[in-house]
Amino acid sequence: MSKNPLNDLGESLGEYLRDQRRSARLSLRQLSELAGVSNPYLSQIERGLKRPSAEILQQLAKGLEVSAESLYVRAGILDAEHAPSTDGAPDVRRAIAEDPRLTARQRKTLLDIYESYVEDDARP
């Protein structure tokens, strides 16, 4: 338990990566091609068997359209000091609400969609 360094970090990182990939409806090979890594290696990363380097994480983040920071935090190479913590992200709502380029109708549409997304999966 204490001796397996991959279980601690790799598992959560791997699960997160797999979730994100599945959500994007991508197969292992599709994402691996997008990110420029080999598909067996991606498989091993998702199962927590290998620890990807920051370079690989960066490429995966690009392929998944996720911020690299979020993966770094999951991988334990960045502290969650600036991670959108605990309760979630009021940031999106606020950002939408304060964007001057949006019309009131557009604002409401975006907020409605966003609400439907985050309500659906209410998980801390």
Place this chain on the structure above:
Amino acid sequence: MSKNPLNDLGESLGEYLRDQRRSARLSLRQLSELAGVSNPYLSQIERGLKRPSAEILQQLAKGLEVSAESLYVRAGILDAEHAPSTDGAPDVRRAIAEDPRLTARQRKTLLDIYESYVEDDARP
């Protein structure tokens, strides 16, 4: 110019590390002990002969009392766009990109809609 592939990044990172170490009046061995890396390896990093992993960079940052992000940026594994995110004008794109509750697909949907609204060709 040079045949050294590490010169691009390694040199600037190495120079920066050596400068910081000298400014802190630390010898190679002192910093290597503080950071928990071997002193020959640190020497090679500073001379641009080796590319340290993010883990090593993190430890060196701690030993030098600088932010890990700054080293990541120098190492080219993080983009320099670490806006202090002072809440003057929250960026919708960024808020969406960093919201952990959204799936990749949801993220893309929201971003697509938002892009269509603001019709901004310039990519930040």
Place this chain on the structure above:
DNA sequence: GCATTCTGCTAACTGGAGCAAGCAGAATGG
């Protein structure tokens, strides 16, 4: 003079990240 203890560096090795090739099982459809 010569030990000691610094400084940084070179040499030689090990472990594991990351790869290409190839495998078994589930869907397609001919």
Place this chain on the structure above:
DNA sequence: CCATTCTGCTTGCTCCAGTTAGCAGAATGC
């Protein structure tokens, strides 16, 4: 029923990040 094309996984390899051991020179003191 078999051929094709997906899906993910296993095997076996290469290469380099990072190690330990040891070297040459500079600065102390005896």
